[in-house]
Amino acid sequence: MKLSVIGCGYLGAVHAASMAELGHDVIGIDIDQAKIDALAAGKAPFFEPGLPEILTSATATGRLRFSTDLADAAGSQVHFIAVGTPQKRGSYAADLTYVNAALEGLLPYLSDGDLVVGKSTVPVGTAADLAAKVAASGSGAMLAWNPEFLREGFAVQDTISPDRLVYGLPPEPAQAEASKALLDAVYESALGKDTPLVVTDYATAELVKVSANAFLATKISFINAMAEIAEVTGADVTQLSTAIGLDDRIGWKFLKAGVGFGGGCLPKDIRAFTARAEELGRGESVAFLKEVDAINLRRRQRVVDLAVEALGGQVNGKKIAVLGLAFKPHSDDIRDSPALDVAVQLKGRGANVVATDPEAIHTASRVHPQLTYEADPAAALQDADLVVLVTEWDEFRYMDPSWALPLVKTPTIIDGRNTLDATAWRAAGWTYISLGRP
Template sequence: MRVTVIGTGYLGATHAACMAELGHEVLGLDVDPDRIAALAAGRLPFYEPGLDELITTHVASGRLRFTTSYAEVAAFGEIHFSCVGTPQQPGAQAADLRYVEAVIDSLAPHLERPALVVGKSTVPVGTAERLARRLVELAPVGAEARLAWNPEFLREGFAVEDTLRPDRLVLGLDRTGGPAEELLRRVYAAVLDAGVPLVTTDFPTAELVKTAANAFLATKISFINAMAEVCEASGADVTLLAQALSHDTRIGGRFLSAGLGFGGGCLPKDIRAFAARAEEIGAGQALGFLREVDAINLRRRERTVELARELTGGELAGRRIAVWGAAFKPNSDDIRDSPALDVAARLHREGADVTVYDPQALDNARKAHPALGFAASAVDAATDADLVLHLTEWAEFRTVDPAELARVVARPCVVDGRNALDPDVWRAAGWTYRALGRP
C-alpha cells in the first residue's frame, strides 16, 4: 500500500521504516527540513538499535522517501499515520495537543479523495472524536476523510521489534467492520498473519488503552520504590523482597526493580496528563493516586543525592563525583526527564565537581547541561573521583572490574542507583557499596 507517516521523530521514523519493512511504499513528512535531509541521506537524528539499518536499506531501495510537503503527502497516500509528539504543556500538567491538531489542520485541506488518517500519538481521552469532526469539516472530500486511532506501545531500545512484532494491535474506530478497519487490516496483514492479537474498539477506549497501560507500569515501578523506602527504614532488602514477590504469578517480576525510578518522554508526562484529563471529565478522584506515584518517583532522585551527601561526609561542595549514565534508560540516547541527569545537575548545584559518562547520550547531555563535565569512558569519568554513581543501567557498567577501578579513584565509594551491580563483588574489591532500598 501507499502509506504516509507525518512526524519523523522517534515514533514516526520508526513507524515509517517498519512500514517499508512490511512491504509498503512509504512517504514520511516533517516540518523540519534538516531532519528530512538527514533521513533522506540515511542518517538518524537519534539512537535506536537496528533502526539505522532499516532506514538505510529502504531509502536505498526507494521504498522509503521523505518530504516537507503536505500536498505531496495527500496526493501520495491511501492512509496517513500521524506520529507527532504530545509533550506536557509548559507550566501545566495537561498534554500539549498543538502538534496533533496541526497535522489535521495542515493535511485535511489537501484531501480531495477518500483517505484514512490514523492517530498514533498518546492523547487525552476525547481527542479523537473532536479531531474526527475537524477532519470532516476541513477536507474537501468531507465525510470520506475518516479517522482511526492506533496507539503505539514502543519501548525505547526495542522499538523495531515492538513495531514489527507487537504484543497487540489496538484499532480505535468510529465503527467496526467498515472501510477504516479494512484498510488497517491490509496495512498490518503481515503482523496479523503472525498471530498478533487484534483489539478493535471505539475511540475513547483506544485512547485509554495507552494511557492506562503507562499508568499501570508507572504505578508498579513506584510501588516497588515505595517498598524501597520502607526497606531503608526497616533494614530489609528490596531486591530480595522483589524477588519473592515476582514468584507470585498475579504480580510477576517485570517493572518490579527498585532504583532511581522512571523518566523519559512518556511515563512522567503521560501520567500527569491522564490525571489532568480525569479532573476535566469529573473523574479526578479515581486517578488521585497517580500524583503519589509521581511523587514517589521523584523522591528517589532526592534520596540518591542524600546518599551521595552521606558518603562524602555530609558535604558535596568540592567533591569529585562520577555519574555513570545520562540517558533515561539503556539502549537509548534520550535524555528527556532523565533521572540520571537530574541527579547530576542537583549535585552540581550543590557545588560538586560532576563528570558524566554515557555510551550514547553524551552529545544530548552536553547540549542540555553544558556546565557538567563529561568523559569518554566510565573509567575516565571515575578517575580521582570521591564517589561513583551508577544511574543508567547500561550493560557495560556491569562489566567494569571494581578492583581495577579502585586503583584510579580517590575513594572507593559507589552508589548503585539501579541495583544492578553485584554488591558482594564490589565490597570484596574494597568498595563502600550503597544502593536504594538495601542495607
C-alpha cells in the first residue's frame, strides 16, 4: 500500500521505517530538514535498537522516502499522523498544535476514500473534532484512530510484531467498514500472526492509550509508596514486590521500586488525562493520578536526600559519579528523565557531578552543559566521593564491584533502581544504599 507518515520524530520515524520494512510504499514527512536529511541517509536521529538497520534496508529498496513537503503525501491511501503532543506551558493539558497543523496541512492533498489515521496520544474527544474537519473539507476522506503502544528500546519490534491492535472507527457503518478494510491491509502481517484486534469507537481508542499509561504509572508509584513505608519500618520493598507480584491478579511487572518513571509519555500523559477529565467535569475520577505524579517526583528527591546524607550533609565540592542519564536503558531519551533530574539537582547543590551513559551524553549535554560528562565509566568513577546509579543499563547493573572499588575515593553507592546485587557489593567493601530496603 501507499502510506504517508506525518511527523518523523520518535513515533513517526519508527512507524514509517517499520511499515516500509513490511513491504509498504512509505513517504515520511516532517518540517525539520536536518531530521529528514538524516533519515533519508539511513541515519536515525535518535538511538533506537534496530532502527538504523531497517532505515538502511527500506531506503535502499526505494520503498521508504522522506520529504519536508506535505504535497508529497498526495496519492497515498492511508495517512498516519504521528506528531508530538507535548504538555502545554503553564498547564497540565496536552498541546494539540502539531496535531491540528498536521491535519490542516494534509487536507488539500486528500482524495475520496483516503484514510487519515491518528497515532498521536491525544485527549479523548480529539478524534471526533478532527473527523469533523475532514468531513467539512469535502475530500471524501475518512478518519480513524489507531493508538501506539511502543516501548522505547523495543519500538521496532513492537511496531512490526505488536502485542495488540486497536482501531477507533467512524460512527457511520459504511465508513467504518471501509476504514477497517484499509487498516487490515496495512496490518496484514500482524493480523496474519493472530495479533489480538480490538475494533471500537474514537473515544475508546483514545482512552485505551492514556488509560494504559495511567495504569502503568499508578503501579510504579504504588510500589514506590510502599518503599516509603518500608523505609520507616525496616521492611524490604524488593521482597514485598516479589511476594505480591506472585499473585497473578497483580503480577510482578512494573512493581519495581526505585527513582521512578520518566520519558516523553507517562508523565505528560497522566497530567493531560487529569486536565481533560477536569474539562469533562469528572476530575474526581482521576484525581488519584495527581498523587501518582507526586509520589514519582518524591522518589527523585529521595535519591538526592540520600546522597546528601551519604556525604555527611556536605555536598559542595564533592565528586559524585552519576551512572545514567536517559530515562530508561536502550534509549537516549532524556525527556523528564529521573536520572538527569537527580544529576542536575546535585549539581545545583554544589557537587562536582560527572555523569556517564552509553547513549544519552550527546542529548544531555546540549540541554545541561553545566554537568561534566564522561563516556568511559571508569573516568566517571575516578576519585568519586559517591556513586549514584539512576539508569539500569546492563553496563552498570553488571559492573564488577571489585573492579570499581580502587577507582573511587569513597566506596559508597546509591542504587536508585534497586537493580544491583547488594550482597556482592557489600562483600566487595562498598557501603550500599538503596530505596525501600534496610
